Amino acid sequence: MKNGKSGYIFPLILMATLSIGFFTMTLVQLQSSHHDQLQHLNNYQHSLNLAYSVNVEVLSELREKQWEERFFKDKPVYRMNQKLFGGTYDLCVEDYDTSNYTFNVKIRTIVGERKSLFYWRQRYIPNMLDFTRLSFTVAFGEYDPELFEPARKSEIDKIVDDKLKNAVDNYEEAVKIAENLKKEPTLGAIIEKLGALPQGTDRSMIKGESQIRPSAPILGTQASNQPKTKVTDALNDLTSIVDPIDRLDLPSTGNSVCNSNLMIRSEPWGTVIGTIPPGATCEVLGLQGDFFEITYSGKNGYSHINWVAVPGHTPARVEPPRPPGAPPAW
């Protein structure tokens, strides 16, 4: 017994030591986990800031030259393994749809262990009236970093195309839903209508549900009540300044409106080299003074505008004043 009693003390001390040791280790692990989570969160924010900063630099570079001289015209520009603000990034800028001035900016960031891919589809705004804005973001998202690789270009573009198409397809329905939701009197009613109430709850359990939603405040701007000149009147004035003949889209097809054979001349008021029968169709190539340059039956020459009709031009059908000695136009 005596020997047995004397053996307790060390195991007890050992157990206490081990317990405290385990507890301390768990505590350290927990702290490390907190640290990792915080680092992860910071790295994400850092990645986003980095990508946004790179995009700002891309837009700065774009604004240095005009659209027609953009640095990524005709071929994608890749910049790999670039350093900025303590992070690393790969960049790709490329035209998407030049007729719509759209281009894609893909930025793959590496911050710490974290890799992210941010994708902007942007539309350049070429007109001068939008003088406070260079571009407009059509789509933005974060995607699998592996999609950055040039070989997978079509894959990521398709994902974005589909997203945009869905947004367009669902637009009307979304507007309808939003309009219907506006009619709901309380927040709870909206949540219920959206089917977002958790199971086993009803809307009376939502905090503040009894309060009626305030109607949206209205900005107190006023429509102008000043009488203004009509824009169509100004357009009519402008139209009267430019000769109708100069507003034609040539070459075009024309018709002789002369009741007799219309003369084709070698030059305006020049010698007659042929005629166009009444109502016949000719090719109107251009305009020289008061004469159309025409082609009829293989003959190139000039006929007076007063006797040839083309889209947008109603001929006067009167004999024009002619230089002394010149024969009539018809």
Next chain:
Amino acid sequence: MTKRKGFTLLEITIGMFILGGVLVIYLQSMQSSRKKNEFYSEHFIASIMAAKVVESCFQETDINLYGIEALGLVDESGSSLDFNTPVTDGQTVFFKTPEITEEKHPHLYSMFSKDFMLNIESEKAAKQHFTLNTAFAWKAATGAGKFNFTCNFPGSVLRKEPLSTFAFPEDKLEKKLVERFFEEKNKNLGAIISSPGAREVALATGRIYFSTSSLLADKPFTESFATAEKLSGEPHAPTSAKYYQATEMYFNIAREVLDLILYLKPELERINRDRSMIDSMNLRNKTRLEVFIRRSGQALDKLRQIFLISVNEAASRYREQMKYSTSLRNQRLMIEKCLSMHRLMIVSADFCDGVFVSGDARSIIRAEYSRMLATTEKFFADKDQSIMRLAAQERKFVQNNQLKERYFVCDLVFQLFADIARLKDNLPDPDPGVPDPDLTVIGQASGNGTAVGATTWAQDQLNGGSGKGLNVNNGKMVSEDPTAWNDWCLAFVNTAYNRVIPELAYESAIESYNAMKSAGKIVTGNRPPAGAIMYTEASSTNPYGHIFIATGKTNENGEPIIITSGSASTFDGVREMTLNQMINLTSGRYLGYVVPEQVIR
């Protein structure tokens, strides 16, 4: 054996030593863990706060080109300002709504009161954007705490070049100019206009005239004018798709017109600067070119009017859309557009001729702008501080007349409209009573029997004209012999009228005058219209009297300008001069004139 009943001192000492050691480690770990947890917590909050600052900068620069300046991070020149501030009690713009106060957020307040400082350093990068280093520093239990984010934001410099869809193609311009302006074919412009300066003026005129033609030839665009006006006349709610559609149509009209007129600005400047260079051209070509310069000037003035009407309409409609919009995002978009439209109206206030039916344009424009800013500030006071700052900054720009300096398009538009006004004031043919020349008589032997034809034909006999008028009495023309019309004044006027006026078929000018006087057709006045037939009386040196033609123009003193043939005793050829100079030359008293329409048979 009795000695072994308890623990030895050594055993107890060793045991206590081990236990004590472990406890010390444990307590230290606990202490360290508590500090670290506190630090992580502070660090986490600092990172959230920094992200909020970054987000605020993003929101600010998204709506305001001068957002970084509005936040007080840089000065007017873009140089960094000292930005080091506590974050509690609304001491910084970034944490004003809601403020971090002891009453509202006691926990945060106690933490941020521990020397928690926000420091932002701004640097303007070479590519005209700003790099902001947003840092939080505080006294943490583990030592000095620090957290920062670095991020780029768009800068204030934004310039674009006009890209007009209506620009007339350069490769077709010269051919079109030669054919249309000068009615020539297969000729280079250089063969028609030898002076390089005059050639450039002609090309500039062509760009303006034919680009305007392209705009008018675009049916969908011109039809949108009527559609916009029709829609705006209908009672659509400002939230409706049709209201939005009409607004966008006015905006698009203004956009297309602005791009076109800014594209044409260098051409306008050239015409204003170099128009005198066309004086060296021959009369026919000069006259033809002047016709198109006049039309181009008038067209630009009308484009100005269309632009301002559309901008004013768009501004008014954006205000209405903003008023009824319930989404902040949409309101921000409307404000941006609305402000841009108003800025353009403000800088164009001196050039609003023909935009408003009544009232003073300057007062109307300023009143609407001030009202819009005031209501915007009132509405967003507790909703969006970036809009408040934008509105305050806008007031400052307007008060200090800085809009032109701050927004390059405002400056361009102001210069453009000033140039248009200058051209309009100096268009060829300033006297509205002077008709367009009749170009069919240029280079002809005689006029065509009309007053306009007579005036144009007479001008064509001046130095620089074709001089192809034929004096049938001697078979001469001034292009070959400068004395062709010497002492043949009646024949000169009779040829100008293609011999269709019987009263001109007399032996002398004074006999012609007497015939006119007998018929009661003489008018005694000093403002003869273009083509008027004018007489001075016979004198001792000139017993036949004198006859000449009025141009319809007057000099700066209001004296009529006439065209007269010379004589052996005065000058050779044909000259343009004032009536007084004519009287001094002939020494004969002015008798009066005949209005051509009353005598042409």
